[in-house]
Every structure is written in C-alpha cells, then in structure tokens.
Amino acid sequence: MTGAGMSAESGISTFRDSDGLWEHYSVQEICTHDAWLATPGKLLDFYNMLRRKYMNCEPNEGHKLIGSLEGRFDVQVITQNLDNLHELGGSKHVLHLHGEMMKARPDGIDRGVYYPLDKNNPDIKLGDMDPEGVQLRPHIVFFGEAVPNLEKAAKIVSTADILVVIGTSLNVYPAAGLLDYAPRNAEIYVIDPKPIHSPYRQFKQITKGASEGMKELLTYLE
DSSP states (O other): OHHHHHHHHGGOOSSTTEEEEETOOOOHHBBHHHHHHHHHHHHHHHHHHHEEEEEOOOHHEEEEEEHHHTSOOOOOOOEESSSSHHHTTOOOOOESSSEEEEEEEEESOOOOOEEEEETTOOOOOOTOOOOTSBBEEEOOOOOOOOOOOOOHHHHHTOSSSEEEEESOSSOTTTGGGGGGGTTTOOOOEEEOOOOOSSSOOOEEEOOOOOOHHHHHHHHHHO
C-alpha cells in the first residue's frame, strides 16, 4: 500500500506536508465533488497543469525495487497515488484507489469506462465529450465521492502474508482502514521517515524514505 510519500522522491509534491500542494490551493476549490459541479473549467485547468507536471516525473528507486519483487513474490500494489510511476517502475498488478491522472472518464457515476491520455494530447477541456455526448472529466475520486476500488483493495489486503505500507500516514480514511483487513498473522512493515502510530495493529516501522526504506526491507525478506 503506497501513499504520497512513495512518489515524493520523484518530484511529486505530497499534499499534507508544510510545503505540499495544499499550501498553494484550497482543497474545497479544486478537490471536491461540489467544486467540480460549480467550476468544472477551473478544475480541468488545474488537473491539466498537474498532469503535465506528472508526465515529467520518473519512477524512483523505491518504485523499481517494488517492481523487482515480482520475480520472487506475488505482489499486488494498492496505491492512493494518481501517477503511473508504479507501472513505469515495473509493477504489473497495480490497483489505484483514487483514480489515475493519465485517464479521463465520462462525468457522472464511474461506470468503468476510461479514455487514456497521452503526452501529445494530455489536456481535458470543456466540450470534450464521450461518444454519447457526456463531458469528460479526470479519472479522479474527488472528496465527497465514493471510492469504487475500496472493496477490491480490502480483498487483496485480506489475503496478504506480508503487508508493506509506504509513504502514508495511516490517518486518512477510508484508505487507512485497509490495515484492519490484514490477517492477524500477517507481517506488517511501515516505511515512512516520520513516526507512524496505529492503535489497532502492531507493525515494524522503517523510519526512512521510500527508496532507502525499500532497501532495508529487502534485507528482511532475504
């Protein structure tokens, strides 16, 4: 399970740190369902800008080390991140909880119909419609919307022998609640440079960033 700290070394700002994206933009203005309904053009402009920044980022060593584990383990990645750096780092089984920046979908209920965006034409504009005449929007779960992949994520966690949590505070729900689905005998590792506490589950913390933390984790898995 990975959060914003997983991609910080790749140059993607975390949202809740003092220098994160929340410092420059209002959550209510660009990250909520109500904002999308009220000012869709403003949100499209914001995510077009953000998407162009994401396109210039490369997977860091942590992403690549996770990808390399597939040679030895059945690895399922559950990420809260909107980027595709896990895929670029070699991971083949990635579940995006909060959507994917490089995809568009028709407005309304998420029906699983997505349109990939590429580097040559990455923007979504007002008036961009699907074949049925429905406005396209970023394939992102805004605050105030359901998380369609949450049940899938819970099923994956419930089968884990080893659960590794990287770069997330375990304070933001519903994603933080996934820890509760891990089997009681599962080994749990948390990689984050800041102290992490959970009143519900015991785990071993590796107090490092994503890349250095993954290097240390590999020594435990040998």
